[in-house]
Amino acid sequence: MRRICKSLSALALTGAMLQAGVLRAQKPVDRPKLVVGIVVDQMRWDYLYRYYDRYETGGFKRMLGEGFTCENTFITHLPSFTAVGHSTIYTGSVPAIHGITGNDWTDQVTGRHWYCTEDTTVQPIGTTTDAGKMSPRNLLASTITDELKLATNFRSKVVGVSLKDRASILPAGHIANGAFWLDDSNASFVTSSFYMKDLPEWVKTFNARRVPAQLMSQPWNTLYPINSYVQSTADDVRWEGTFAGETTATFPHNMQDIYPKDKGSLRSTPSGNTLTLEFAKAAIDGYKLGSSAVTDFLTINCASTDYVGHKYGPNSIEVEDTYLRLDKDLSAFFRYLDQKVGKGNYLVFLSADHGAAHSVGFMQENQLPAGLPEGKMMEGLNNMLKERFGVERLALTSENYHIGYDLKTIEAKKLDYDAIKKATVQYLQKLPGVEFAADMDNLGNSPLPEPIKSMAVNGYNPKRCGSVIIIPEPGWYSGSSKGTTHGNWNPYDTHLPLVFMGWHVKHGYTNDVVSMADIAPTIAAMLHIQMPNGAVGKPVQAVYK
Template sequence: MSKPFSAMLLAGAFALMQGGTVMAQANEQPKLIVGIVVDQMRWDYLYRYYDRYGAGGFKRMLGEGFSCENTYISHLPSFTAVGHSTVYTGSVPAIHGITGNDWTDQLTGRHWYCTEDTTEQSVGSSSAAGKMSPRNLLASTITDELRLATNFRSKVVGVSLKDRASILPAGHTPNGAFWLDDSNASFITSTYYMKELPEWVQKFNAKKEPAQLMSKPWETLYPINTYLQSSADNSKWEGTYTGETAPVFPHNMPEIYPKNPVSLRATPSGNTLTLDFAKAAIEGYNLGKGTATDFLTINCASTDYVGHQFGPNSIEVEDTYLRLDKDLAAFFTYLDQRVGKGKYLVFLTADHGAAHAVGFMKEHNIPGDLLVNKNELDGLLKEKFGTGGLVRGLWNYHVNFNVSRIDSAKLDYDAIKKETVKWLLKQPGVQFAVDVDNIGNSAIPEPIKSMIINGYNPKRTGSVMIVPEPGWYQGAATGTTHGNWNAYDVHIPLVFMGWHVKHGASNDITHMTDIAPTIAAMLRIQMPNGCVGKPVKQVTGQP
């Protein structure tokens, strides 16, 4: 055989080997994807308590994974159901349809909860807590697309204390979605998914873990005088549990919980319970052990309940994150042992952030206050247009009009909206008010203008939107809330770790809508059908 011919054969063989390697890499998939959404987690919490985190939780994610340091929500309002839907669809409320935790149908005036479904029944409870489904979500999710791409060989499961934070991430086609019913302290589901609870769920519920977790007072994890990132205990802007006289440690959960079962949610134990149930789901569905990639969606919701009640600068919030860090470390160790380190992909993000408590801001001379919903607006419009009841309410920072009454009275809708905007702009704390149908003619700066448009769905959203001044919000005098365009509400963490993720960080701007297409690119599957985001190239490893 001549040397040139021999060399050609060797080159060809090498090329075939390379091609085979490329094809093998292209077909390689993680055994399991775990999406963790920490409710109300501001981006700065990654670093605010960093020195107090252990090695295996948040520090492990930052040390091994890739952190997208400038990730933002690109819609308004920044609420729970909206955020979860956006993370998993890669879309915005204008398209995926989840415009709030609830909304008013603009044509009928009927008020809807985001996952409400009157055609379904509860499974695992005699209450109405299971009359839910994802049918109000108008777009597919990355979890749906994974099921479709594998001809439904992939298994998908959603887990949360909150119904909406389990149902919406799991999408339309999951094997199951489960959430906590406070009335029986058990995880339940809906007839949308199954007719009876799986045996593993029944066994988990039979252990009565909520009662066990609430059998001891909530004490700080470390000596209370070491909580230097927080205000003093018993700050006047903190809320209390029902029956408490002051918001101070220790919180007597054995006395509080039996009288108010919802109180479990507003303790770090709610996250412990959620992650314990997530482990049970992995074993119950044998996730990560099949021939196709499985997907588990987890929402750690207690951070939200604690934040709402006590506010970001409370010792309670700091202690909740220190305890969550320990729970995450144990969960990642479990995944290492159960699925195999490097064989699973996990991402951690948030559905929204939170403002400081109004009382805290006033204490430190930072501008901020509460917006007050005034009844004068409807009276003003009645005087101007001769018909009352033209405003149904001010929800989700939108003015919801009684469109049918306006039509039947043959009133000028544009004139009504113009008068509404004019009145709102005179109110304390209102920075902008806009007729969204005519937003092109409004002098509203970016990115606020685009965020309003991204959140506007004419069938589910009031047509005039209120944008408060920084630090102002609709809420209570104690604790805090969220919903606006400011960094404290929309700058969220986003960290990927595990399968094919190289360590690093970037300060490039990314968006919540980029999470689903990034997962799709890594798996080489179709993006969700309403997706408007782009893959994060530093995570996918693609040019």
């Protein structure tokens, strides 16, 4: 009898232990319902505070008031361009590893020019133009969005949204449910056969609403009285660009007349951000993001800040107005997330892909050093190389601040490649506005100071970059005298906002230096998933509880 009782007790204990084990096995990892990554194109760090007193409580102020801000977040690679920045944020890596070394590049092996998301093997979906022939295949590393899909055995849903193809595709990664971008030719959000065979019904419904035409049916005027824009220069200055048909760069911009003739003009207005965030809401509804037992991920790029910045420059009323309107759009978007997903149930981060320099004209007018390189640099360089080495057009490309060469001719004629690069460096360093030039293959012998040297190394992929890099003087950049651009190592191009808000985020800030490549590892640590496979960043532990 005792033996029977002991056996029954043992069986009961074993059953209880098994049941407890099963229950423990079924308890899910603590994760948010939804992660939202917002990358504001060309957003300099100082925009968080330059217009702070004009922001409403629910947008940027809410993020700063409730969330955690990393005040010294920097890009640690060169060049500081759009595709490169998005890829770095979501891979936690650098261009040398993830392979996206510019918005375009020339393959140094084949000589073939590539756009960063170009894919000749796919078909456009939602359009008949080449705008749909895109995919993430040129990205060589996994993304945090990929790793979330892998961690949940592909149950998580991942969606990318932007006006720009590259800013939708690269963040969403290789195994996203969908990535969508705007085709100006039909004013619709489109995708490619890499993701699906047909547009989802919710996308067709959204496109049928003709939201772009509605947004462009009114003039772009200032949100507030124009004389209240005290953080900006006068409305009409010589270094600001214009829309086609305009005679001055002044408000109002008559978009109802401009847009029918130039569908791409929407991008250079605040309405482009409004459209993007409205489409992001539709994506949340369409894919039911944040409504299942596993975490979903939505990547959003607000791209119009970049287009407006390029056209008008950082000190324009247009840029100030764009950020005030974006702030209102973000406020409405966060309220939508509160209602749809639940406050505290979603994790959001906001950063930028790069910053921007002040306009050259603005700097020169205010006695700051600035300038544009001479336009015939490559002609002069090739003339010098021909004189020295007896061959025409040895230097073929000057992309992304790198000089690339005719390697086949150099090899066929048995020319001294190191001597060619040395002559190039000596020539370039004599040009106005060039602070340094360096041979990337012999960087150890270069006088490049830190952190520029490390940034050059982080950005150098020998298959996709020319072998001589150019570092302009501060305030100098390759671009137009109208508006501005970006791409260099200087803080105006590389000092970024980085704010986390929501699920398990502490309220506070740090002035410690943080890298753009730290964002993906931080999200990975918070979600308890593997870092992307090329990640070199590290978690910012101060962000989370």
